[in-house]
Amino acid sequence: MMRGVNPFVVGVLVVLAGCSDITYEGGGPLRVELTSVPTSATVDQTVEFTVAAWGSVLSRAIIAYGDGVADTVAASGAQSMSARRDHVFLAPGSYTVVATVEDVAQGTMTAEITIPVVTP
Numbered sequence: 001m002m003r004g005v006n007p008f009v010v011g012v013l014v015v016l017a018g019c020s021d022i023t024y025e026g027g028g029p030l031r032v033e034l035t036s037v038p039t040s041a042t043v044d045q046t047v048e049f050t051v052a053a054w055g056s057v058l059s060r061a062i063i064a065y066g067d068g069v070a071d072t073v074a075a076s077g078a079q080s081m082s083a084r085r086d087h088v089f090l091a092p093g094s095y096t097v098v099a100t101v102e103d104v105a106q107g108t109m110t111a112e113i114t115i116p117v118v119t120p
Contacts, residue, residue: 034050036048040117045088046087055106058078058102065097091117
């Protein structure tokens with residue numbers, strides 16, 4: 001036993017010194033995925049889109065359907081999020097659907113898929 005030294009304080013100092021090299025990342029690298037069911041559609045058919053994201057401080061995801069319509073999903077500072085939105089295309093064509101995820105710490109990232117829509 002060491003004289004004149006409080007072992008609790010020595011233990012705390014050792015723990016603090018041991019932790020000084022650790023940095024907190026607050027989540028992982030920004031990543032976004034966008035999927036649809038089905039992957040092609042007919043006019044007036046409901047398509048289910050799912051956006052999933054991982055990051056540090058996610059603020060929101062915006063899903064732009066390529067036909068002038070968009071949905072915004074709040075993430076409220078989460079490190080991960082997943083949201084499902086349904087959409088109906090009203091005209092035939094090839095639509096590029098883009099999901100943009102915003103992370104306060106890491107900026108933005110997008111994912112996109114193309115949905116062919118035909119007349120029934």
